[in-house]
Amino acid sequence: MSTKILVAYYSSTGNVHQLAAAVAAGAESTGAEVRLRRAPELAPDEAVAANPAWKAHLEAVSDVPDVTPDDFVWSEGYALGTPTRYGLPAAQLKQVIDGLGPQWQNGDLANKAATSFVSASNAHGGNESTLIALNNVYSHWGAIIVPSGYTSANPYTAGGNPYGTGYASGGATDTPLPDEYVEAAKAQGARLAQVTRLIQPLREKP
Ligand SMILES: Cc1cc2nc3c(=O)[nH]c(=O)nc-3n(C[C@H](O)[C@H](O)[C@H](O)COP(=O)(O)O)c2cc1C
Numbered sequence: 600m601s602t603k604i605l606v607a608y609y610s611s612t613g614n615v616h617q618l619a620a621a622v623a624a625g626a627e628s629t630g631a632e633v634r635l636r637r638a639p640e641l642a643p644d645e646a647v648a649a650n651p652a653w654k655a656h657l658e659a660v661s662d663v664p665d666v667t668p669d670d671f672v673w674s675e676g677y678a679l680g681t682p683t684r685y686g687l688p689a690a691q692l693k694q695v696i697d698g699l700g701p702q703w704q705n706g707d708l709a710n711k712a713a714t715s716f717v718s719a720s721n722a723h724g725g726n727e728s729t730l731i732a733l734n735n736v737y738s739h740w741g742a743i744i745v746p747s748g749y750t751s752a753n754p755y756t757a758g759g760n761p762y763g764t765g766y767a768s769g770g771a772t773d774t775p776l777p778d779e780y781v782e783a784a785k786a787q788g789a790r791l792a793q794v795t796r797l798i799q800p801l802r803e804k805p
Contacts, residue, residue, distance in 0.1 A: 602631040602795050603673055606788070607666040608680030609638035609691040612652045613773035614718040614766055615680045616660060621781045622678050622716055622764070625788025631795070634673070636666035638691040652772035659773075666695055668702050675802065676712035676795030677742075678788065679733055683717060686725035687732055696736055709741030710801040712794040714787055716764040726758075726765030734762075743801070745794045753783035763787060 604626040610616040616637075623635045640647065640657060647653050671677060679696075681688040688696075702708055715733040719726045737744050747754050748761050756779040758765055764784040766776060 602626075602629070602792050603675045604631045604633045604788070604792050604795060605636065605666070605670050605674035605677040606633060606680070607636045607638065607670065607677060607692075607695065608716075609682070609689045609695075610660075610680070610718075611650075611656065611682060611689075613656045613659075614768045614771065614776070615682050615716070616656065617776045618716045618718065618764055618766060618780070618784045619678075619680045621776075621784035622680070622714075622788035622791070625785030625790075626678075626792040627788075628785065629789050629792040629796075631792040634670055635663060636670055637663045638689075638695045639665045641691050641694060656773055668699055671699060671702055672707045674711060675799070676745075676791050678714045678716065678791055680716040681729060681733075683719035683725035683729045686728040688729055703740055706741075710798065711742050712745050712791055712798060713737045713740070713742035714745040714747070714763055714791045716784055716787065718766040718768050720768055720770045722758065722767040724767070726760060726767065727762055730760075730762040730765065743794065743798055745791050747783065747787045747790065750790060751783075751786040753779060753786045757783035
């Protein structure tokens with residue numbers, strides 16, 4: 600049976616969406632079954648409509664299903680992605696996390712491999728703090744945190760971030776990511792799937 604990986608993310612203007620697609624592709628390259636899911640939009644329609652890039656991106660990804668708690672239960676490993684919001688994860692992703700109380704209580708999130716990816720506008724504008732904030736959540740969930748580390752050549756050419764792939768967008772909206780970031784995110788997804796497979800014995804019920 601193939602390894603089940605959930606890639607759940609929020610993106611307003613497409614940068615994190617592209618990272619999510621690359622993480623998913625990397626996991627799939629190892630033979631994993633992957634669900635790519637997005638956090639539902641919480642912002643009012645007027646706010647989205649006032650930002651053409653935000654509106655265009657939301658329309659472009661209307662075929663990506665919203666993530667549900669059942670996706671987390673189904674998964675054996677998960678990757679969470681978010682833009683930085685003042686150095687923290689976006690409220691849309693946090694709302695998903697906060698909706699997982701029953702699954703946390705039931706142990707459905709524990710002993711699963713977990714990793715994160717992020718985009719901030721500035722290189723030093725909160726990529727790392729956002730990734731580390733998500734590690735706090737993983738600790739509560741009893742997940743096994745899978746950092747990118749320097750386990751492939753990619754982190755060196757993609758900003759040197761060992762916590763997870765972090766793309767400094769410079770405020771770009773829906774422009775293709777540089778190849779090195781796509782490759783770093785793919786390597787991260789592959790590593791997540793590999794670790795997920797290795798820790799399978801942890802998830803076996805006695
Ligand atoms: C409310 C708000 C807060 C933000 N806070 C930060 C920040 O603290 N540091 C930073 O570098 N970028 C910040 N940004 C910029 C986004 O994180 C950045 O543009 C990111 O690439 C967007 O990803 P997306 O295209 O997937 O939505 C902020 C944007 C918004 C709307």
